[in-house]
Each structure stands twice: as C-alpha cells, then as structure tokens.
Amino acid sequence: MNGVPRYGNAGFCDAVVRDQRDGILQPSAPGRPVSAVAPPVVRHRRRALAGAASRLLAALALLSLAACGGALSTLDPSGPAAASIAMMWRVMLIGATGAFALVMVLLAAGFLRPGGGAPVSVGAWLGWGGVGFVSTVLLALLAYAFTVGLRLAPTASPGGVTITATAEQWRWRFDYGPLRSGGTEAIMVLPAGRPVVVQVTARDVIHSFWVPRLAGKIDAIPGHVNRLRLQAAAPGEYAGVCAEFCGIGHRSHGFMVLALDEPGWNAFVSGTDPDELSPWTLR
Numbered sequence: 001m002n003g004v005p006r007y008g009n010a011g012f013c014d015a016v017v018r019d020q021r022d023g024i025l026q027p028s029a030p031g032r033p034v035s036a037v038a039p040p041v042v043r044h045r046r047r048a049l050a051g052a053a054s055r056l057l058a059a060l061a062l063l064s065l066a067a068c069g070g071a072l073s074t075l076d077p078s079g080p081a082a083a084s085i086a087m088m089w090r091v092m093l094i095g096a097t098g099a100f101a102l103v104m105v106l107l108a109a110g111f112l113r114p115g116g117g118a119p120v121s122v123g124a125w126l127g128w129g130g131v132g133f134v135s136t137v138l139l140a141l142l143a144y145a146f147t148v149g150l151r152l153a154p155t156a157s158p159g160g161v162t163i164t165a166t167a168e169q170w171r172w173r174f175d176y177g178p179l180r181s182g183g184t185e186a187i188m189v190l191p192a193g194r195p196v197v198v199q200v201t202a203r204d205v206i207h208s209f210w211v212p213r214l215a216g217k218i219d220a221i222p223g224h225v226n227r228l229r230l231q232a233a234a235p236g237e238y239a240g241v242c243a244e245f246c247g248i249g250h251r252s253h254g255f256m257v258l259a260l261d262e263p264g265w266n267a268f269v270s271g272t273d274p275d276e277l278s279p280w281t282l283r
C-alpha cells in the first residue's frame, strides 16, 4: 500500500509501531492477510485488566454492603424525607454506575478491537458521547433532584408541628412554642407519623443540624433561621449530630431525637419530662 507495510493491529498507532520496532509484532508481507490471534504480551495485558476490574468490583460491593446500616446511616431511612433522599442517592448511583460501565466498555473495546470505532467520526463521538449523553444524564438527574427538593420543602402541613432548634458550643436546645412551656436540651421530642418543621438557628458560630435517618442536613447560622422538614415513620430514638466543624467540642456536639406515639406526645406537651417517656414503655 504505497510502500507502507500492512499490520494486523494497525489501530494501535504509535504504541504498536514502538512494539514492532522492539520485535514484538512482525509486519506481514504486502497483500498477505494477517492472523487475528493477539501476541502473548497483549493477551497478558488483557488478563491483567480483567483481574483488576474483578477486584475493583468486589471491593466496591463490600464497601456498599458495609455502609447500609447504623444509627447515622442515610441508607437506612425512617421517614419520608430521608427515604426521598436515600432514593435520590440510589438513582444517582445507578446513573453514575451506568455511565461508568459505558465508558469502561468503550475503553475495553478500544483495547480488544483496535480501530473498531473508526467508522464513527470524531465529531460524532464528541457530539453524541461528550455533549449529548452527558447533557441528557445531567438534565434528567437535575429534574429528578428538583422534584425531590420540592417534596422536601418545609411547608406547613395539617397536623404538623413546629420546633425551634438552637445550637451553641456545644449543646442543642429545643423549644416547642405554644405547644409546651418548657424546652429540652440534648433531646428533641416529636410526634411519630406527623410532619415536623424544624426552625434551625445558632447563638455563636455556624453549626449544622443533621438526623441522617430522618432528613438531610441544614446549617444553623447565628442571626438567621433555616427551616427543615422531617418526619419519623415510627416511634423510636434517632441519633442527631452537628455536621459542621464548630470548634474543639464539635466531636461530641450531638443530640437525640425521641419520636413518641400519640399518647406519649400528649403526655410530653402536658409537661411530662422526656426522661420519663419512652415509645417502648408506652406500648
């Protein structure tokens, strides 16, 4: 072909040319078909690539299984707000995994079938793969996240309760407005099965209110009130933490949420101390 020798792995370009100079691949005679059998070095690389991919998948599976439970797990929701966030996480994980798998398949195809994508122009690869595919995935995820955000908006609901959470170094105080004359410290009491809007603020520095099994996190900012909607699906205790570094005592700046059934909640708003109430003793 105009004096240029033909090679069975022409798609390898410069790398193959270097290998040929090293004597790994040999050019065929002009006009003579070339064997499709890959040389030993290439087969060894393929096996190594497949082994590394298998180990990576196994490690990812173990990591994902190890993170599904626990008092602070967002993947073990116990309310509609946290469930929406957990579902959004799963949808994004599936979308990201699909995109990653597609890229890996194309990468593997590039190694296993050099030059296989040549019929598709560079412009088409960039247009469909680099712009079209990415834009479609991102717009779909954005629309989904937007609808989830609307569902989580802290709007007033029938039967809802409003609680004010105030953070300071290093304690949490909770007030219940006209529902109860006295507030609580380190424990936020709420009625299970009813929507709750938490008005979050701070007295000194920026903190962050987070009960992972009930809702997302929101900043507690001095002089400002942020609102968060949450709901406990069932009576029980739920762990809460400060999710923003707020000083040397940040590590122990946590609190507990006590979700009570209706008799327990009625007893609480009547003035009963939360230490005397338990969703288990009330049943």
Ligand SMILES: [Cu+2]
Residues within 6 Å of the ligand: 167, 206, 207, 208, 242, 243, 244, 245, 246, 250, 253
């Ligand atoms: Cu804090």
